[in-house]
Amino acid sequence: MNRRRTALAGVLALTTGLGLAGCSSGSGPELEVTGAYLPQPVSDMAAGFLTVRNSGDTGDRLTSVTSPLSDDVTIHETKDQKMREVPSFEVPANGELDLERGGNHIMFMKLKKQPKQGEKVSVELHFEKADAITVDLPVKETTHNPKKQ
Template identity: 75%
Template sequence: MNRRSALVGVLALTTGLTLAGCSSDSKPELKVTGAFMPQPVSDMAAGFLVVKNSGEATDRLTSVTSPLSDNVTIHETRNRTMRMVSSFEVPAGGELHLERGGKHIMFMKLKQRPKQGEKISLELRFEKAGPITVDVPVRETTYNPKKQ
């Protein structure tokens, strides 16, 4: 009987620890840095930024909105081909990089063309963390920051 009680106790403890590791209290903690938009030369534009997640849960960027355009989408470029995607993962303890030649935000049919030095507002929508509003500076058309 003691052996059986010990086994039940070990199973109960193991199950409790496993559930604690999957706690619903863990959440993403997101911060946006390095945002910029190259000055558009047509009625389309792109946006770039980094989302840092210092939390213990993965999140997903699911959409972007902006007063600049009614058609804002997220895209990924692979093998020189750009395609629209439904979301980007922001890993727990990691970063999501939106950068030239890779993952990025696309603004189609701009309502106006912002000029270098201006800022545009956008709202990033995440699956778990909710929306984050960002003021994005417009940089020169060829701007491309160095990777850190």
């Protein structure tokens, strides 16, 4: 009889502990990428744009971007009409990170090839907490700007 009580107490303690651990962990970042594109470059540099939506209750950070298009891919902010490389961008809980023309963006330097309109450029977005996300950026006309349509 004591063995059953001890075993039952152990099972209850384990179950309760797992239940509490599940409650305290939250859902974490839940990321989705929309509106991705890359204007057709006119030199050996290009810029990429997209929106990262986070429907989770935990914020995250975009820490880097990699792509077969270039070995030198960085993330840049634009402030006071000046562009500068940054180490990361915040993706707020229940919010979004907008990388858009005239603002924050992905920068590709020393392109390995010139992507043409209609092609797609693959990128992998790396985050502090969430798993990496692979996105295909459709190459649009050089002057493409969805905000002005």
